[in-house]
Amino acid sequence: MKCPNCRTRELVVIEMVVKGQPVALNNCSPCDLRWWQSDGAMLSLAGVLDLAAVGD
Numbered sequence: 001m002k003c004p005n006c007r008t009r010e011l012v013v014i015e016m017v018v019k020g021q022p023v024a025l026n027n028c029s030p031c032d033l034r035w036w037q038s039d040g041a042m043l044s045l046a047g048v049l050d051l052a053a054v055g056d
């Protein structure tokens, strides 16, 4: 996994499960880019919030 912006491999990945779906928050500290991933696909923050908002 590389940062799509600065190409560094020094990423901090935080994995969690939202509503039974595994999602990963990738954090690139060199360029301060953050993005979400689920099932290998990039997810917008809005998409994650939608996931979290469904149900309950």
Ligand SMILES: [Zn+2]
Binding pocket: 003, 004, 005, 006, 007, 008, 028, 029, 030, 031, 032, 033
């Ligand atoms: Zn970066």
